[in-house]
Amino acid sequence: xxxxxxxxKKFLFFLFFSLDGRINRKxxxxxxxxxxxVAILVLIPLGSIMEALDYGDPEIEKFIQFFVLxxxxxxxxxxxxxxxxxxxxxxIALIPYLLSIPYQFGFVSEAIIKFYVLVIxxxxxxxxxxxxxxxxxxxxxxxxKIQED
Numbered sequence: 001x002x003x004x005x006x007x008x009k010k011f012l013f014f015l016f017f018s019l020d021g022r023i024n025r026k027x028x029x030x031x032x033x034x035x036x037x038v039a040i041l042v043l044i045p046l047g048s049i050m051e052a053l054d055y056g057d058p059e060i061e062k063f064i065q066f067f068v069l070x071x072x073x074x075x076x077x078x079x080x081x082x083x084x085x086x087x088x089x090x091x092i093a094l095i096p097y098l099l100s101i102p103y104q105f106g107f108v109s110e111a112i113i114k115f116y117v118l119v120i121x122x123x124x125x126x127x128x129x130x131x132x133x134x135x136x137x138x139x140x141x142x143x144x145k146i147q148e149d
Contacts, residue, residue, distance in 0.1 A: 006034050015081075016074045022085035022146050023078070028131050031078045039071045065104050072097055079127050084143035085136030096124045 005011045014021065015031050023031070043064070050060050076097050080090030099120045102108050108116050136146065 003030070006030075016077050019077060019080050019090055020144070021081055022136065022141070022143050023081040024085065024136060024146055025082070025132060028078055028082045032075065035071060035074055035078070039067070043067055069097075069101065069104060072100070079131050082131035082136070083127065084141075085146060086130055086134060087137055087141045087143070088130065090143070092123075093127055096120050096127065099123070 015023070015027075016035075046067075047060060047064070050063060055063075076093045079093035083093055084090045099116070103113075103116060103120065140146075
């Protein structure tokens with residue numbers, strides 16, 4: 001894969017803002033690394049600015065939680081494309097993201113929180129294994145052709 005593709009706006013839009021299409025494992029792994037590096041490069045200065053402006057720890061913590069949700073949302077698009085490469089409906093990638101929102105903001109009852117976290121974790125592991133380790137369809141499937149490197 002050509003790393004220069006990550007400087008192309010069309011390619012980035014396809015990866016992070018579209019549920020259409022398919023990507024292979026290599027592109028998925030590079031995209032995950034790219035997303036993490038960009039998130040760190042954005043979060044560190046923003047956190048420092050917030051601290052310099054005397055924001056308290058609770059405000060900074062809430063900002064970090066919100067930022068993690070945004071970055072996770074961008075990762076959903078990558079997961080959807082990889083699942084579609086395996087002929088699995090990409091909308092499954094939304095499940096752990098949507099379930100984590102009430103959890104992150106404390107809307108889940110203490111009575112079910114352990115089960116709730118287990119469901120999120122199990123779904124996330126299922127998606128991670130399918131996206132990162134299992135080979136996709138070699139030929140065209142109902143989600144289209146594989147995105148070429």
